[in-house]
Amino acid sequence: MGKSQGEGPTVDLVPSIMNNLLNPDAIFSNNEMSLSDIEIYGFDYDYTLVFYSKHLHTLIFNAARDLLINEHRYPAEIRKYEYDPNFAIRGLHYDVQRAVLMKIDAFHYIQLGTVYRGLSVVPDEEVIEMYEGSHVPLEQMSDFYGKSSHGNTMKQFMDIFSLPEMSLLSCVNEYFLKNNIDYEPVHLYKDVKDSIRDVHIKGIMYRAIEADIEKYICYAEQTRAVLAKLADHGKKMFLITNSPSSFVDKGMRYIVGKDWRDLFDVVIVQAEKPNFFNDKRRPFRKVNEKGVLLWDKIHKLQKGQIYKQGNLYEFLKLTGWRGSKVLYFGDHIYSDLADLTLKHGWRTGAIIPELRSELKIMNTEQYIQTMTWLQTLTGLLEQMQVHRDAESQLVLQEWKKERKEMREMTKNFFNTQFGSLFRTDQNPTYFLRRLSRFADIYMASLSCLLNYDVSHTFYPRRTPLQHELPAWSDRAPALRPPLLQEAQAE
Numbered sequence: 001m002g003k004s005q006g007e008g009p010t011v012d013l014v015p016s017i018m019n020n021l022l023n024p025d026a027i028f029s030n031n032e033m034s035l036s037d038i039e040i041y042g043f044d045y046d047y048t049l050v051f052y053s054k055h056l057h058t059l060i061f062n063a064a065r066d067l068l069i070n071e072h073r074y075p076a077e078i079r080k081y082e083y084d085p086n087f088a089i090r091g092l093h094y095d096v097q098r099a100v101l102m103k104i105d106a107f108h109y110i111q112l113g114t115v116y117r118g119l120s121v122v123p124d125e126e127v128i129e130m131y132e133g134s135h136v137p138l139e140q141m142s143d144f145y146g147k148s149s150h151g152n153t154m155k156q157f158m159d160i161f162s163l164p165e166m167s168l169l170s171c172v173n174e175y176f177l178k179n180n181i182d183y184e185p186v187h188l189y190k191d192v193k194d195s196i197r198d199v200h201i202k203g204i205m206y207r208a209i210e211a212d213i214e215k216y217i218c219y220a221e222q223t224r225a226v227l228a229k230l231a232d233h234g235k236k237m238f239l240i241t242n243s244p245s246s247f248v249d250k251g252m253r254y255i256v257g258k259d260w261r262d263l264f265d266v267v268i269v270q271a272e273k274p275n276f277f278n279d280k281r282r283p284f285r286k287v288n289e290k291g292v293l294l295w296d297k298i299h300k301l302q303k304g305q306i307y308k309q310g311n312l313y314e315f316l317k318l319t320g321w322r323g324s325k326v327l328y329f330g331d332h333i334y335s336d337l338a339d340l341t342l343k344h345g346w347r348t349g350a351i352i353p354e355l356r357s358e359l360k361i362m363n364t365e366q367y368i369q370t371m372t373w374l375q376t377l378t379g380l381l382e383q384m385q386v387h388r389d390a391e392s393q394l395v396l397q398e399w400k401k402e403r404k405e406m407r408e409m410t411k412n413f414f415n416t417q418f419g420s421l422f423r424t425d426q427n428p429t430y431f432l433r434r435l436s437r438f439a440d441i442y443m444a445s446l447s448c449l450l451n452y453d454v455s456h457t458f459y460p461r462r463t464p465l466q467h468e469l470p471a472w473s474d475r476a477p478a479l480r481p482p483l484l485q486e487a488q489a490e
Contacts, residue, residue, distance in 0.1 A: 045241035091431025118174030
């Protein structure tokens, strides 16, 4: 009863599933929401209004690596390491004390086979010994914003800009390990974090993008079309970003045109999110045409004007934009969306660029065949485990081995090291758990809005709860693979 025999019934399922493929340009809903209720649209800037080419992460990696060498006195030999865009995925956790990078699911379990020290995978036995199993206790996890603080030893990388940071951490770890250099992991983590931060703060990244905007910024015409559509329907719009004024101005001039500010009712730069949403003490400051900060007291947020710093409480007082008539889009689930949905009742939209490529993979015949057989195999295991004779138990062991191999194959469809952004084997990732909690809707890019009317209502799929489904043993195992359907709905 191996794969060759069990595969037959599943083959018939593949054509019907192939006729119901997923749309990479769709908007997906965690919570029912009607755009007819939305009067005001807010946006983050980086990876929301503006998308960057693959060259940017290479630039950040190289600049931070050089800062490590020149300012933190790291060995010049680390310059031989180059950025690998296929190494890491977002949402990973990094154990600062042990210097290992890993993927954790929604239940705080480490996905074995995805734990990396440097650029090498840590054997499962060593992981289990290190963590006394594969569960990470809550008190070791990162704080609310994914940071390693207040005694937490884990840092969660949620930002798209953190991809080069994870790669640089792994490369320097790899160099130290390969050369038997004794080092303090906590110092390395801090030095890499500071170097990545300095690439932004010292303006290295901003100057490079401004000097060659066409190389780094892509999909400008789609963003322009979204903003024009909302403006045509009389929607108010605002921008709250952590990026500096001149940088945003240059980018928006390229995307929209020199009169881009006419589209926005309020523009706030260097907001210092997530502090912007929590710190009531910082007042707004006006920025003049030359980028100079003015000392005037702000009594009104004027259209066409750029403001710096401030806080959301002052913003709400000056605009009166409250509650569910506001929809804010951002790419960082913690810094952009969490406080807005939990504390202020705004509606939220997450921009997840990786979604488009993952959906395209899920639409391939090879992926659908693999998933269909994997779910069938799972059903067979549950059904047949009641047979305790030696021959049946031997077959069950073979099936378990095959299931494990197929799970590894499924992971490799997405990313060889860490798999899908959204799943760890059958469970949701910790990333998806937070996305489901803090985002009403999510999509690959703002351009997905062009496919919907401004009064469209998004309805979340009613995916069955575990107790609403019959057990595998109560049905023919190959007829309806529920986890595949659940994955498609997500």
